[in-house]
Amino acid sequence: MVDVDRVLDEAGLKNPHVREYVTYWAGITEPDRVEVVNASDDARLVAEALEAGELFPAGEGRYYSRSYFKDTARSEERTIVATSKPDDRGVYNNWRDAEEMTAGQLERMRGQSKGKTMYVVPYLMAPPGSPLEQYAAGVELTDNRPVVLHMIRMARVGTHHLDDLADPATFVRAVHVTGDLENLGQGTPDDQRYFVTVADQRTILHFGSSYGGNALLGKIAHGLRQACYDGRASGVFLAEQFMLLGITDKQTGQKWHVCGGFPSASGKTNLAMTLAPDAMGDRYHVDFYGDDIAWLWVNQDDGRVYGMNPEFGVFGVAKDTNELTNPTALDSIAEGSGAIFTNVAYNPDTHEVWWEGRTPEPPVDVTGWEDWKGDRIAERDEGDLSPWAHPNSRFTTTLANVPNVADDFEAPAGVPIDAIIFGGRTRDREPLVRAITDLAEGVYDGLTLGAEATFAADGLDGQLRYDPMSMRPFLAYGEGDYAAHWLEIIGAATDPPIFAHVNWFQKDPDDGHFLWPGYRENLRPLLWLVRHKDGEVAGRETPVGTIPTLEELDLTGLDIPTEDLDRILGLDLDRWRQEMGFREEHLQQFDRLPEAIWNAHRRVAQALDEA
Numbered sequence: 001m002v003d004v005d006r007v008l009d010e011a012g013l014k015n016p017h018v019r020e021y022v023t024y025w026a027g028i029t030e031p032d033r034v035e036v037v038n039a040s041d042d043a044r045l046v047a048e049a050l051e052a053g054e055l056f057p058a059g060e061g062r063y064y065s066r067s068y069f070k071d072t073a074r075s076e077e078r079t080i081v082a083t084s085k086p087d088d089r090g091v092y093n094n095w096r097d098a099e100e101m102t103a104g105q106l107e108r109m110r111g112q113s114k115g116k117t118m119y120v121v122p123y124l125m126a127p128p129g130s131p132l133e134q135y136a137a138g139v140e141l142t143d144n145r146p147v148v149l150h151m152i153r154m155a156r157v158g159t160h161h162l163d164d165l166a167d168p169a170t171f172v173r174a175v176h177v178t179g180d181l182e183n184l185g186q187g188t189p190d191d192q193r194y195f196v197t198v199a200d201q202r203t204i205l206h207f208g209s210s211y212g213g214n215a216l217l218g219k220i221a222h223g224l225r226q227a228c229y230d231g232r233a234s235g236v237f238l239a240e241q242f243m244l245l246g247i248t249d250k251q252t253g254q255k256w257h258v259c260g261g262f263p264s265a266s267g268k269t270n271l272a273m274t275l276a277p278d279a280m281g282d283r284y285h286v287d288f289y290g291d292d293i294a295w296l297w298v299n300q301d302d303g304r305v306y307g308m309n310p311e312f313g314v315f316g317v318a319k320d321t322n323e324l325t326n327p328t329a330l331d332s333i334a335e336g337s338g339a340i341f342t343n344v345a346y347n348p349d350t351h352e353v354w355w356e357g358r359t360p361e362p363p364v365d366v367t368g369w370e371d372w373k374g375d376r377i378a379e380r381d382e383g384d385l386s387p388w389a390h391p392n393s394r395f396t397t398t399l400a401n402v403p404n405v406a407d408d409f410e411a412p413a414g415v416p417i418d419a420i421i422f423g424g425r426t427r428d429r430e431p432l433v434r435a436i437t438d439l440a441e442g443v444y445d446g447l448t449l450g451a452e453a454t455f456a457a458d459g460l461d462g463q464l465r466y467d468p469m470s471m472r473p474f475l476a477y478g479e480g481d482y483a484a485h486w487l488e489i490i491g492a493a494t495d496p497p498i499f500a501h502v503n504w505f506q507k508d509p510d511d512g513h514f515l516w517p518g519y520r521e522n523l524r525p526l527l528w529l530v531r532h533k534d535g536e537v538a539g540r541e542t543p544v545g546t547i548p549t550l551e552e553l554d555l556t557g558l559d560i561p562t563e564d565l566d567r568i569l570g571l572d573l574d575r576w577r578q579e580m581g582f583r584e585e586h587l588q589q590f591d592r593l594p595e596a597i598w599n600a601h602r603r604v605a606q607a608l609d610e611a
Ligand code: GTP
Pocket: 262, 263, 264, 265, 266, 267, 268, 269, 270, 271, 291, 292, 315, 316, 317, 319, 320, 321, 325, 504, 505, 514, 517, 518, 519, 520, 522
């Protein structure tokens, strides 16, 4: 048995509640060693991981890792929100009884860390001093060293974050046990994995993975799922899968902050990092705040909605990241950044990494190159066209490495939000941008956000996979109550943000080309939006919101055919009327959906009928 008391004494961890928690779980998972982690341990842990073959060098101060080939993404079916209140059951949260799930996880985790080290990782999901700090402290216990290295990049890690908790018992207990990855029956009827957030006990119990949101518990499990629950239980805030950016007009000094949700892999990281102010005469400056999570609350002093990114780093999709699409991301993972690449292709001789879309073609000389599974490219069967990198391969880097990170990205007070945007991947119907001023209509728009299934046969009739506010995989309680909480929080603002729906993904119905260049040019519709909010441009009113006129949208330097512009600034009323039927069915699934949301739905439907 490990002498847990001695380890905690040496680490100076005095909080009796933390000590009790660590001791209890060491008794269950039975590690050989226990180690308390501070961010300052990073260099030593990296050296140990390189020595152990868990990490490989990828240039000066950069690293490469592979996860088990059946463990490369979040598993939504195995992810559970458990509480003791059946009313918390929603359509999407896989609600289960807390007692039953806790007992099951305890049995699955028992003895599973034998032979391993249990790392004690104290963390904070907020800038220190944030008004939401009391919801941000946690202690992850993990038996996986690469997970620790990712946590150090993605969250603020160190024992000092536990020193001045308002209530020493108030921290999230986040237990991660990797399990025997080769024998977990991933994806079979005999699947052993469960990723459980016991939300009303602020306890996270994840078993059977070492990848991403399944294992770095500060990010998705705490920063989104637990915080979603806490936000409502406290009545104080919203936790959303949102990016957050700032736009400054250098001529007037005016600054706006925009946050918003796009379903996973629909462009948050790209939008937050890569808007191109230089493309518009260098008049604007764009600041990066966050790419995946924002917590929102109302500041009683000025009546505005404030937002902050609780994370400390970026866990970004590698695919298609290159000098043209996202030069900022490349700068943030340059040599010396400490970045970790996971499941991209790797060359152990030259220490290079590559992924699809990094360059138009893969390296010509395949000598040494290995795909994400570690198989040599040179030994591939002829005609094997499978990607070199896993489609969900990612890079991990800290916010401070992002060249345009805002000066005040760690401001404890957060930043005032001017606009909340929603966007999915839709090939038709959704215009480039439509602004919504009414609160209920804005929340309604978020609830009916969706993305097309990406595979060919699906979505032919234009039906979306709905993803309310882009929170479908992260909702902690029922959707109707969630809508009510949104109305209550944003409704408390006397100077509220404007809402908008955006779409960068409309395609030409004939040849399938994207009608809008996207990526760095997405600044243009956002500028229209904030200027519209300030009353400088009126737009054109439609049944589904206000759309820019051609004259109002700054298109300097772009060369887009008129018929493409007409399409992305137009409305296909028949498709919209069809969509209203799908929306009605979608909303009918939700218990206790506020009447204000139904009224918004009826208003839009009636306006479309009369149009
Ligand atoms: P998660 O981290 O999974 O939550 O994803 P995300 O929302 O941050 O998505 P990300 O920015 O990583 O983009 C996912 C994919 O969409 C990438 O392959 C991008 O190249 C692509 N993409 C992003 N923005 C645009 C755009 O404006 N136009 C087009 N055509 N593709 C885009």
